[in-house]
Amino acid sequence: MAGEIDIEMIGEDVPLLEGIRTACAIRRLRPDPVPRALIRKVCEAGTFAPSGGNRQPWIFVAVTDQERRAWIAERYRRVFDAYIAPARQAAEAPGHSPEKRKIMEAGIHLAAHLHEAPVHLVIAGWTRRGAPQTQALFPAIQNVLLACRAVGLGASLTTVHLAFREELDxxxxxxxxxxxxxxxxxxxxxxxxxxxxxxxxxECLFFERAD
Ligand SMILES: Cc1cc2nc3c(=O)[nH]c(=O)nc-3n(C[C@H](O)[C@H](O)[C@H](O)COP(=O)(O)O)c2cc1C
Incomplete structure (x- = not known):
């Protein structure tokens, strides 16, 4: 696949709003490797995000090594399994939408196959007064997700690792x-x-007042 890709041109033709409207979470991924230049391209899109005072607090760590991805996936799965039983019951409860069930199934699939995802992209950033500034990273995270959409990569946003963040970091x-x-x-x-x-x-847009 890598040999066929023109990294400079790929994704440049996707209209912005169409990309935004179709950038769904994709949790079913092929194990085939992703060229480093393409990882660089989607992360670079992340760096065009706004940040307070243009401090650009982000760091991107792309984990591609198989053993290291297995290390992450094993811990992710352990945390996911600890919470999965109640979540699955909730998703299967009568009256629950097929959409909720689909999300749950895709989440289960991702947890079971995370080690196969060729790139585990970890996004980190500076703290302020000792606390992580997650909100400062979200514009960059969303840009990366949109860039993945544009270049044809599947991606989703996960936070399960926060349960073992210190160990992962x-x-x-x-x-x-x-x-x-x-x-x-x-x-x-x-x-x-x-x-x-x-x-x-x-249902969500109001003008002047929300009541
Ligand atoms: C703050 C935040 C945390 C999330 N954490 C997870 C997660 O840990 N695992 C996961 O599979 N998806 C996670 N998601 C993704 C949501 O589940 C996803 O955006 C939602 O299901 C909508 O997906 P769709 O765009 O395909 O409709 C998270 C999203 C946000 C905004």
Whole structure:
């Protein structure tokens, strides 16, 4: 796959709003490797995000080594399994939407196959008064997700690793002053992009007042 890709051109033709409207979470990924230049391209898109005072607090750590991905996946799965039973019951409860059930199934699939995702992209950033500034990273995280959509990579945003963040950060060589906030499993999608299910805009948009 790598040989066929023109990294400079790939994704440049996707209209912005169409990309935004079809950037659904993709949790079913092929194990085929992703060229480093393409990982660089989607992370570079992340760096065009706004940040307070343009401090650009982000660090991207792309884990591609198989053993290191297995290390992360094993811990992710352990945490996920500890919470999965109640979550699965909730998703299967009568009256629950098929959409909720689909998300749960995709989450279960991701937890079981995380080690196969060729890129575990960890996004970390500076702390402020000792606390992680996760919100400062979210514009960059969303940019990476959108860039993945544009270049045809599948990706999703996960935070399960926060349950073992300190251990993960040590493993990745992240200093305490730059803790991780998100883990994006990235790879070539096994399923097509689709327009995700959302509440109609007219239910959430108000002018002047919200009542
Ligand atoms: C703050 C935040 C944390 C999330 N954590 C996880 C997670 O740990 N695991 C996961 O599979 N998805 C996680 N997601 C992704 C959501 O489940 C996803 O955005 C939602 O299901 C909508 O998906 P869609 O765009 O495909 O409709 C998270 C999203 C956000 C904004």
């Amino acid at each position: 040590r493993y990745l060589g992240l200093p305490e002053t730059q803790p991780s906030s998100a883990l994006l499993p990235i790879g070539w999608p096994r399923v097509p992009y689709r327009r995700p299910v959302r509440r109609p805009i007219d």
